Amino acid sequence: MSPSQTQPDNDDSLLPGEADIDALVRGEHGDPFAILGPHDDGTLVRVYLPNALAVELLARDSGEKLADMRASRVPGLFVCRLAEARAYLLRIRWASGEQLSEDPYSFGPLLGETDLYLFTEGNHRDLGRCLGAQCLNVDGVEGVRFAVWAPNARRVSVVGPFNGWDGRRHSMRLRYPAGIWELFIPRLRPGESYQYELLGSHGILPLKADPVALATESPPNTASVVAAPLQHDWQDREWMSQRAARQAADAPLAIYELHVGSWRRDQDGRLLGWQRLIERLIPYVQEMGYTHVELLPIMEHPFGGSWGYQPLSQFAPSARYGRREDLAAFVDACHQAGIGVILDWVPAHFPTDSHGLGRFDGTALYEYEHPFEGFHQDWDTFIYNLGRTEVHGFMIASALYWLREFHVDGLRVDAVASMLYRDYSRKEGEWIPNRHGGRENLEAIDFLRHLNDVVKIEAPGALVIAEESTAWPGVSRPTAEGGLGFDYKWNMGWMHDTLKYMAEDPIHRAYHHDRMTFGLIYAFSERFILPISHDEVVHGKRSLIDKMPGDRWQKFANLRAYLSFMWSMPGKKLLFMGCEFGQWREWSHDHELDWYLLNYDDHQGVQQLVKDLNRLYRREPALHEQDCVPEGFQWLIGDDRHNSVFSWLRRDRGGRPLLVIANFTPVVRHGYRIGVPSGGDWQEALNSDAECYGGSNLGNAGGVVADELASHGQPFSLNLKLPPLGVLILRPL
Template identity: 75%
Template sequence: MSNRPAVVMPGENLLPSDADVDALVRAEHGDPFAILGPHADGDGLVIRAYLPNALSVEVLDRSGANALGSMEQGQVPGFFVTRLLHPQPYLLRIRWAGGEQVTEDPYSFSPQLGEIDMHLFSEGNHREIGRVFGAQVVEVDGISGVRFAVWAPNARRVSVVGDFNGWDGRRHPMRLRFPSGVWELFIPRLQPGDAYKYEILGPQGVLPLKADPVALATEHPPGTASVVARPLDYPWRDADWLQRRKALQAYDAPMSIYELHAGSWQRADDDRLYDWHELAERLIPYVVEMGFTHIELMPIMEHPFGGSWGYQPLSQFAPSARYGTSHDFAAFVDACHQAGVGVILDWVPAHFPTDAHGLGDFDGTSLYEYDHPFEGFHQDWDTYIYNLGRTEVHGFMLASALHWLREFHVDALRVDAVASMLYRDYSRKDGEWIPNRHGGRENLEAIDFLRHLNDVVASETPGALVIAEESTAFPGVSKPTSEGGLGFSYKWNMGWMHDTLKYIQEDPVHRRYHHDKMTFGMIYAYSEHFVLPISHDEVVHGKGSLIDKMPGDRWQKFANLRAYLSFMWTHPGKKLLFMGSEFGQWREWNHDRELDWFLLEEPDHRGAQHLVRDLNRLYRTEPALHQLDSDPRGFQWLIGDDRGNSVLAWLRRDAEGRPLLVIGNFTPVVREGYRVGVPQEGRWQEIFNSDAACYGGSNVGNGGGILAEGTPAHGEQYSLQLTLPPLGVVILRPLG
């Protein structure tokens, strides 16, 4: 019996209703699989395809070697239909004006996402959204292609568009998975590198083309399309690092973080941005030589506007195309780990930009953001605020965090703008915010999200950290959730930063009136697990660079810088320093220019850099400077009240009680015979002096060491009579 298709005649039951066809033509049909593709017809098979602008369509067997017959045009141009007498797999040979295409029929494939995926997504607990949603390169029934899945519950129709279909939303409308609101479609023979977006018909009409919220790759800005990424099959070689990571990032470990912007640390001679491989070749040796334990990258998730520095990202799963591919970024992280350097990413779950191709009004409704502007719009940044109380959004952001930690082996996430997440009235006037269900100002949904995030990260990526940039007095930010805290590993100590910077900017003659700015931080030093941050925020927007904040002439500015950094490195808390501050860059940071590396030709800039290098080495090798960061036993004031001389002295101790003595003189006056009590007799060796000539100082000090006298002072049985260098910090260690 012949298996040639029957000839389609008007009026036969092979044709769908005119209303269905009209809906396809107008791209308004919400269930294309009900019309298109193969449908059983008695013993045979009806095949329908809507291919606008196609000249003709032929049905081939699955091998492509044998023609089964031509499809006939139905009610409208581009709508084709035929009937096979016997059901069998088939291909479509489509003739376009520009050539011929042979492909499987996308509408011949069954639903792709499992019910468990749908259930987990809907309840906000799908931990692997980045491996399931978006554009996934997969093989279905032996056919390679790309499976698309996107959440748009209020859309009337969603289509995948790209170069592969002429950006025509009529060509590839998707299947709705009810009740999850997820749309999916497998398009055979698509490949990595294909650009795409979603065309969405919302309740009020067709929306601007939308980028994929779960895109794993994107076009290079200013392009805004998502890109099909090849699966990340990077051959990791960092098993040793991951095994040791928990100990290396523990509360008793040294953590010295170099914060940087990947696009402006260094650039090529032609001002081109380095890619991840070029950065690895230059940045990692520098970080290792400088003694930093970690780097912290300002957000590298794809973002439309470079001037946002990444803090307004739209692709929470895609590394920016500015620096290369996902594989390139994985190789960068791997190289860092093999060099013994941890990688922290800034991550932004608080808000997102309003670009038309982004998450805002995604399906014609406020889907990712709160609907009311008093909740959903951030006035300071002109951004939308994530509605983390919606389970799908909660799960989306949770999966984003895990994506970076698991797929790219990132060691920590620094959560940006936590304060704006915690409070509904953040930066709002009275009458411009909506209270929570109890009438309070706390954002209960965001708080629940942060607690859940921290618990999930702790259980699913052991040894990884989550760090809060949080500027208020919200209690228990770094306390375990089991004790009522938010569960972060560390919190940025913004109060310490503001106080100490205010102090160091004062003319030394006035510092006696601000002495408490340097001591107040110890009042609450153990209320949280702290990172001491001198970040990019302190060297932009007219605030001046770190060196430029310092008072006095050029020599005093550098001496103040060295003294301040020495104070920071000897104070309890992990350290963070923004790039350029380590060598005293004069100008404010500009994201469009590389750092002023030429300054290192000058001795005082080079001296500041060497000081930071030596502070890092001392910090890492002296347990007293890091081991008891979270334990009051690790710190003891000796002199905290000498405001008249602007002198501070304290002991740092390790877990065995062994002390280091730190003395800071924050005036440009040499102080001879200054007595400081110490707990041990014998000789004390001067192991560090910020005024050393090798750092650009005046070389005032104590000849390498001094013998303790039996004269009690400051509650101790012994004391030292020291020479304190001007605007200098010295560290001494007992011998024996």
């Protein structure tokens, strides 16, 4: 007998009560710390290890044997009494071998009261380092602290390969009143897979992934993965110090939107990881002249066909593309190359997969209870109950996690329109009014305003962009002025109007002239981004070039003219991958882009045009400095519907102009006079019909001298030849 061990009492005297034993064996005990671990001032020790053959207690400091634990009449429940309390280790003998570990039930509560209070209040801004699986050293012991919010569960356990997926082994402690369950599992290491087993009011629920998992298994596997704290030596200090100026309203913003899994693939069809994207994507974006990349959601999502817009892990990058450290390296490399990184982020809804957030603890925890509030019929997804403080705070913390942990430069918030209105895409009688009887979703509006205010404090210089398709006022107005506080709003109206115009045969465009001018009526009511996004080149909408009418030459000319029109209009720019070289096929997430098309001159020409448009846009202050204010734009010709010609001036803050003329018919216009504000030479800065772009090379021999002949309210004018289906941009010398 070990000197530290006393003669054991009668076996049953060391056991808990029958009700506790029954609940423990049945896997229904909601407070395992009440009966397991050290008790009676540390002299009584109980462990419950189903299928263990034998258990010994060893001194934690010296390793000496303290006691052989006695197997009780309850299979798997081992007990012993020590002469004095000692910090101990468990040496457990299994059929498969021996295990040495500290007892999880020998550790006290670890989450601080401040953490619990802030979470309950909905204002914990660092949940990615609080909840979930956190690698910690507790009292000199390395391990993982698990914490999960499940206030209505009767019992929550951590399960994984480390305990044979047995929910009886690692039941957690409930922290009142926050409803958070926690447990420290010693000696567990990064890379371990795990899930939560929850006992709801009606029985065991499907195994759940961790809502705050920092890493996951690659789909179709569904487990979360323990991740070590992010280790990356950031080298982007220069970028971060300049970011606010680079992303200001008077700076150029030309965004390349892409889906990581289908931009390019390896020769065998496998996805490119972040390291390969550093090698291939960043040089391409630099060569094309974009200022930013925008990635379709990279948060882990079970169904690849959702393109990431049905994420289940709001804190975990998809394992499809590599480790968290690889993502950090990618963002860092982008910054060192002068490229910003924007992520699409989805706070509007989440998928119904059984291992996800839906009915997480057996109740509608993250979603609204009533399907008229909590279920999207269009997308078969649940809707976040952002009126619940814990859910509100969970989503705020997710946004901040990407911005702070990965130095991301902006979030494009998906489906904002669906968040603002309770009757979004619902029939009469299938929605629930707000407390005032209205259709506005007041709690979602409060969330969006809070999000934008918090980001400005916690991630200075970062952008928050709204995909919002309605006429909601003040989307990009500061919250202090009654707005939602976004930095930019996607101009969906401009996109729909202009694409409908371009789809018309040129002979009919005279009857749709207003589609190209209507956007300027409201162009400065918000800070806008002009988006040609992934949604416009899928689901039978055809690719961008295939929307264009005419034969092959006219399709390319129309595309070049449209892109030139877009780049010279007020508003920041966004173009989806493949559009920059005229991909014919609709985008498919299952295949890489049709890069072979760049073997053809006309596709090369479109790509070269986008390069030159980006360089011109960045080089000419008149094209970006006053994108968001009316002083930067002036119509010269907006009513020549007979010729389908448009002309306008763009001005920088100093008043220096650029002249833009667009001819949207295949007819060459000779002797077309346009007024200009100054005399002298006007040089062609860009001609979308140039031979180098695949055009007919009609124009004005590189420039023209202004006549002292007033026109269009200007003191001088130019006598121009307008190329067919072409756009000219001229600057005064």
